[in-house]
Amino acid sequence: MTNGGCSAILFFCHSRESGNPDCWRLPAMRQVSSILFKKDFVMLKRTHNCAQLRLDDAGAKVTLAGWVHSYRDHGNLVFIDLRDREGLTQIVFNPEMQPDVHKLARTARCEWVIAAEGVVQPRSEGMANPKLATGQIEIAAERLEVLNRSKTPPFEIDTADKTGEELRLINRYIDLRRPEMQSKLRTRHCVTTLVRDFFDKLGFWEIETPMLAKSTPEGARDFLVPSRLSKNCFYALPQSPQLFKQILMVSGVDKYFQIVRCFRDEDPRADRQAEFTQIDVEMSFVDSNDVIAVHSRLVARIWKQILDVDVPLPIRRMTYNDAMNDYGTDRPDLRFDMKLKDIYDLAKQSTFKVFTGTIDNGGIVKGLCATGGEKYSRSDIEKTLTSFAGDYGAKGLAWAKVKSEDGKLSLLGGCAKFFGEDLQQQLIERFNAKDGDLLLFVADSEEAANKALAPLRCKLARDLELYDPKLFEFVWIVDFPLFEWSQGEKRYDPLHHPFTSPVEEDLGKLETDPGNICSQAYDIVVNGSEIGGGSVRIHDPAVQQKVFDLLNISREQARQRFGFFLKALEYGAPPHGGIAFGLDRVVMLLTGTENIRDVIAFPKTQRGQCLLTDAPSEVDAKQLDELNLRMQKHSHAIEQETDEHK
């Protein structure tokens, strides 16, 4: 069938079925189409993309296909900027050359899909467009084919960066046409391709692990999938392939990787989706240095190839304790200094009851020196900054400004009056404070003080522009504790996960001093964002059993949940370790976006909905029946029902 006939049929169906007035508004188009459809057009085959042609191509006959990005109709000349994923090329339609083609071009509208054949011609003096890679040339159209028309898009492609995200998600196919979004999709593709190549060259095998997996109630909430064949039983979607990849090591796979979807049914955030992708890796016969070395190279390769940024190797390391003491977090942003300082000893001597009272109750006083923080007014500090710290649990924020008087630094305002001359000088010295700085303190438990000061430090640095936002500062955080004591649950919790190995010299402490065991875990952090983490695993079933004991997982529970895994360890498990990177976060950093939805083609909202497809949705009673499931009445409905009974 000729394309003309095909287009005509599509046109007809479209108009009839939609009933939308938009479809009936184009008498000119119909008239012209019917003329052209009489000609026996075959579909024009694309010869180049829309970013390819240059002055050197002048004189060539080419065919381009794509979307009408914009059109400029001068009555005589018509210009169409044709867009595909590679770029834009201007096509010019001249009525003196091909009257019919020109006439058809006048009917084209934004986002129509067209193919045009013509001759590449240089643009004459002063008419080149320096904003376009192809701006030196244009296509003088000789043939034009409308491959498909488009309704007026719900938002303009050019200004979509200002359009509400909700609308962009509903019409994701339009949104993804935008060059910004295509560039992010491309970057993501480049990263995954590079990762596969990197691991392949090193002898890693990519192996898929099940999506329908066993639920393990530890950690995040599982997404559950009811089983039809096993009534009343459920699969869980994997939170990570952790145990499978370890079992692959027992299987002798030696080096495994996978770019794998993971699921955690927790509330999303700007940098978190319930469904996300990991670069998952496991290696046999390695120690933590081996894993760190390989993945330092991977990270350096990615940053070099995608951004042309050199990551100097080796990437520096920092112990967990140093990170917590100096930055209040295990994922410090090292683009700026501004370390936190404990001022317990000085605060104790002050006359400030908030400080001395906290210390008497076993707390600490910790603070930081905001370089150039004098630009914050008293009200900024006591309202904005204090409420910011309050969001992270701080009960208050004490402050003092650093001022130079007669060449001598002293503290002014806020809590300065509670510190004598000598104490003030010691404070200034401890923070190495300068004229115009602002000291901020939190008095609380060490944990609470860190929790508030760490985000405050980042906010201040951002506000005060203390770093180059284009910079990347990588760091490996090492020497994590194996456990942390959970006050609420009155038991030890694994800081990483329960399969992380202690350092060998601390094995004895499993019996005597579990709180002070150092693990063989490592996290890689960039600019305050944790992009990956892993550990050397326990490969001795006896040690693994001991860890379960300490985590208050009974033998019976351990057998039920992890029995298959403990059994595997008994059949010759090699020493092994691995890591997982958050692909989404890596791509966020590479593309400079703060929004994880921007690096996922079809993301979900904060309520876990896909606005494009409207998932999740209700299902048929029959489907539930087959799964042996019944809906519970919503509390809402129950209340209403009771009301009606009254």
Added chain:
RNA sequence: GGGGCCGUAGCUCAAUUGGUUAGAGCGUCGGACUGUCGAUCCGAAGGUUGAGGGUUCGAGUCCCUUCGGCCUCGCCA
């Protein structure tokens, strides 16, 4: 589960202490135009102010409920 911000034309926004017929730019549609590239010029259409209720002579504006989006605390081994 808690806190905050937001919802007005297809899009982005405006609308004085609650006061006439809810405006503008872009887009759309029609017309004009020989080189534009955010084309230009002329004209037109386009609104259940997210939804529901209340207060009031009068509600986009105030109150309550609800729906949706974003940010965030908790949560995320």
